[in-house]
Amino acid sequence: MGTAHFPASIGQRLVWFLEHYRSETSSVNCPATFRISGRLSEDLLRGALADLVRRHDALRTTLSRDGRNLLQHVHDDRGGRAALSVVDVSGGEEEMRALLRAEQAAGLDPGREPVRTSWWRLGREDHVVCVNMHHLVSDAWSCGIVIADLIALLGGRRPDAPPWQYSDFTTWQAGQEKSGKLRAHQDFWCEQLDGMRLAPLPWLAPEGSPRPSPGLETLSLSAETAGGLREFSQRRRHTLFSVLLALYYLLLNHETGQDDLAVASFFANRTRREVTSTVGFFANMLVLRAKVDPDRPFADLLGTTRRTVLDATTHQAVPCQMLPMSRLQRTPGRVNEVVFQMLPDRKPGSWSPIDSGTGLRIGTFRPDHGLSRFGLNLTVIPREDRFDVRLSYDRNQLDREWVRGLLRSYRVLAEGMLAAPDAPAAKLTAALR
Template sequence: MELPSVAKDRLSQLPDHVRELVLRQLAGAAGPAPQDRPITPAPRDGALPLSVGQQGLWFLAELNPDSVEYNAPKVLRLTGDLHPRALRAALDDVVARHEALRTTIGEADGHGVQVVHPPAPVPVEYTDLTDLPEPERAAALDRRLEHEGSTPFDLRRGPLFRVALLRLAADEHVLVLGLHHIVGDGWSIGILTEELNARYTAHTRGQAPALPRLPIQYADFAAWQQQRLAGPEVAGQIDYWRGQLAALPPVELPADRPRPPVLGSTGALHPITVPRPLAQRLTDLGTRGGATLFMTLVAASQLLFARYSGQQDIAVGSVTAGRGRAELEPLIGYFSNTVVLRSQVREERTFTDFLTDVRSTVLDAFANDEIPFQRLVDIIRPERDPSRPPLVQVMVNLQHLPPAHSHLPACGSPRSPHPCTWPSSTSPSTSSSTTAHSPATSSYSTDLFDPPRSERMSGHLLTCSTASPPTRTNRCGHCPCSPNPNYGNWPPTGTAPPSTSAPPAACTNSSTTRPRAPPTRSRSAAPTSD
């Protein structure tokens, strides 16, 4: 079936795994997307329920109200003429358009509820630093950005979206957009900056902003989701996950210190630079096996984790956008979800066969990703262990970063270093992007791991990926990963892992708001900068 050019363009903008699933559906190889019960506006004459994802974050906030683990700041450095009145008007427009940005979390009958407030002018905390000498000005900016990341949100009182504008010079400003994840995810931050651009442009030109009307709001989705999950429509998906995750063992990676009784939230990042030829090689390897780059990365990571743990049964988590319906794409809100990808790594099988299995696992998981991760935990009921996350202890994410228009018209947005810290990483995680040089990060819990171990693991992953396509999974393409990774013989004589060096630490935009930064122990959130 030949697709119209418009449809091809839209498909090309989708992440690999989503595009593959859509093509399978068009070809009749997968069931249709769940569109049987449309999302309609929920009545506003009573309490508005939280989505399942919001319920989990609300519960965590009730346990630890001073946590900054789910702060999600976005930092824009602007050069050129700035029109403060147009900026304030644009902020007011965007907040009026999206209920999530003017929502707080209340309680009714022991349950969290959404409280949507009427549109009102957005408070902007303005700070003029022009009177300070350059060294003091830079230090003051760093302190202000650190303050934003380390200041908790009050979910009950709000606001859960806050704005700060810092003036560094007549033609240089820094705009800080801070929100709590309970009202927005990484995709939402992209929507926020895009719509802010459009509104600001219109106001500076004296025009009416031309944005289509939103047919629904996030609260409508939350009410629809609660009804749908209580109905028969998702029974097949629940059955799939019950079978897929039955008797799932934890992945036991070697650590630098004993696992504490309760795993903390302090984490760090190790930057990795994936050379473009290697990223292309992985893409080509997947293409030959009918798989995407994401699927190939998952397979390579599972091989590595199997070697480190000595286990065959390896499950990794991956974050999805959670916006499988067209009406959810333009909304600001917390939709992201985690799916579990479970594979059996058997030494007697070829890598090509293993990749074929991983491809099927990924497609099946994303075809059944309507069940929120927290609901999966409630359904599967794994043995609760406060020393480790439930179901998955390692994550693999591939971030598709579209061209970002995160500067305001008439203002440039040069990349410049800002203090970046990553608050929490309860499990090892590998994230990569599809940008030109494919920067990647390895995040890890500092309760368990030291920086050298993360660096070595990253080197092992790159070495395995650099090696020629493997004949057997236990050889990992002549990869020198040891089944007993005590690192005493790494690397083998005459062998060196590829460099994991990165450019000087600076925050970069990503759909999950994770910066590229040197390992830093902190509980403050990570601003992103463009």
């Protein structure tokens, strides 16, 4: 079969350029991590991994430059390309978490090793498996696919093959780009973002002065608040994403006094159903711009946010890096300085470990740490019994106590909005003084 060669996608070209020519490490590792209890045999794990790699071309893809072009090289599956590192862990949970942190921080070379798998054996029936993928061949949605597929394969089930491989998508996308069909999306974003200003956060140092130092602060919204937000979004016919983003806009308006706000976020960019179960780098960063009037009811801001998100969903094929941002912005800086993300709201039962049918109990493993790639990144993670809220930031750019206060204020706003959802926005933020 040999190796097949395809042009890189728009997203891959942008990330490669940012990483190699602007020293902006926008691409990080995308790990899919499992906690497995039971007698896990090496033959079963290696066989499941081989099937996984065989199923998804992206997991067998390396990238390289050919002159000015970036190419994908899809290798055949003979011999397997996802090497497995097996480590017996004698130091228990603490050592395992240290190994996981080190693995996630260690670089992956997309030109040689886009995927690396580690198996940490804490005991005969206690295992952690991490499938670590370079961002150029994976994204958050893809991690979910890898998790679902590997759980099925370890249980002796073979998922249906995806209708498209990533190379099918990139070929289709190249046709869209060549035919000019992406121009309408670019025109929309240029009109939408013209004159935008970045939020004037209390930066400690000029942008890019010291090397980024990742920081992370966390808290949880209670089961009562999480349930209230879910019920509110359903009753008002808004997505949970829009409700949580609107609260972030309101908080930023209170902190900065600026009513015209731009927040970056990632969209899946899987508008074709053929790629729903395809592993690859599809996600695009978009800039969501909205105006806040503190004298108007929160419902007005929510309506504005809803329209912003719907428009972004329609035009998500073009990432913000393809736009002439220096011409559109009124203020200097990077559009990814302020970011909002929300992980998918999973069904309650999906948080519980699954019995594979082969004597294994398999659950996903979420580490207790995070890395900051942006100036300020608010991430909401819906859980079965709460919402986890994480605020990652650059410690060289923002003061830790200010970040902690911002996180607490977000919780106060969420609770206050549920108590008085039709109150003026200014009344909600008055509780923050």
